[in-house]
Amino acid sequence: MRQGQAVGSILRGKFITFEGIDGAGKSTHIGFVADFLAARGKTVVSSREPGGTPLGEKLRELLLHEKMHLETEALLMFASRREHIAQVIEPGLVRGDWVLSDRFTDASFAYQSGGRGMDRGKMEALEAWVHPQLQPDLTLLFDVPLEVARERLDATRTLDKFEREQTEFFEKCRGEYLRRASQYPERFVVIDSTRAIPAIQSQLSQVLEKLL
Numbered sequence: 505m506r507q508g509q510a511v512g513s514i515l516r517g518k519f520i521t522f523e524g525i526d527g528a529g530k531s532t533h534i535g536f537v538a539d540f541l542a543a544r545g546k547t548v549v550s551s552r553e554p555g556g557t558p559l560g561e562k563l564r565e566l567l568l569h570e571k572m573h574l575e576t577e578a579l580l581m582f583a584s585r586r587e588h589i590a591q592v593i594e595p596g597l598v599r600g601d602w603v604l605s606d607r608f609t610d611a612s613f614a615y616q617s618g619g620r621g622m623d624r625g626k627m628e629a630l631e632a633w634v635h636p637q638l639q640p641d642l643t644l645l646f647d648v649p650l651e652v653a654r655e656r657l658d659a660t661r662t663l664d665k666f667e668r669e670q671t672e673f674f675e676k677c678r679g680e681y682l683r684r685a686s687q688y689p690e691r692f693v694v695i696d697s698t699r700a701i702p703a704i705q706s707q708l709s710q711v712l713e714k715l716l
């Protein structure tokens with residue numbers, strides 16, 4: 505698996521993904537990371553999945569609001585991802601930009617395999633097919649107990665299809681995220697997201713300094 509270079513041409517930038525169950529704090533910290541990197545002279549591209557391209561955003565609408573077969577859901581997540589890699593991630597990395605993505609393939613493992621129970625072998629086959637060499641240089645996993653995430657979500661927004669799932673679903677998502685983190689310790693940093701925002705930002709600064 506690539507970390508750093510390859511994929512046909514030289515990828516000079518860095519790819520950082522933000523993961524965690526809904527309400528864990530990803531969106532809160534993406535802006536901070538983007539500003540931190542921009543202040544150090546990096547060109548930053550911030551994006552998200554599902555979505556990140558015009559086609560991907562249309563798929564996102566369907567994914568967040570329509571009921572569908574589990575494997576259809578997984579395939580559409582990867583269709584959105586394929587387009588995102590082609591249109592945004594690889595061109596950005598080739599230019600030397602730092603590409604930040606609010607979720608990537610670890611979310612499919614967490615939600616479709618962990619949460620919904622799709623066969624992990626099929627998920628691994630999709631990952632190997634859609635991005636055989638590309639992997640994030642850094643994955644920030646914002647980790648919180650379910651109750652904390654739920655409390656934060658309830659306070660702020662109208663819930664989509666995934667966010668309306670029950671506690672047991674999110675327990676399984678969180679478990680699968682933590683399993684992926686122990687499988688790929690070289691790229692994952694698990695952030696204790698129960699702490700106050702300034703404490704988390706201080707840890708993020710230290711982690712990012714090492715990547716510069």
Ligand SMILES: Nc1ncnc2c1ncn2[C@@H]1O[C@H](COP(=O)(O)OP(=O)(O)O)[C@@H](O)[C@H]1O
Nearest residue numbers: 526527528529530531532656660697699700701
């Ligand atoms: N460390 C934190 N302490 C307290 N509240 C937080 C913290 N991180 C995020 N929040 C709040 O929790 C809510 C959900 O955070 P958000 O970043 O949108 O989560 P996510 O993008 O992971 O779903 C927001 O209202 C945000 O302001």
Ligand SMILES: Cc1cn([C@H]2C[C@H](O)[C@@H](COP(=O)(O)OP(=O)(O)O)O2)c(=O)[nH]c1=O
Nearest residue numbers: 526553554581607608611612615616666667
């Ligand atoms: C990328 C991805 C997201 N998802 C889900 C997780 C989220 O509940 C939802 C949308 O993600 P997200 O952008 O984090 O939602 P929000 O903008 O409300 O914070 O899509 C999957 O189930 N599989 C995937 O592969």
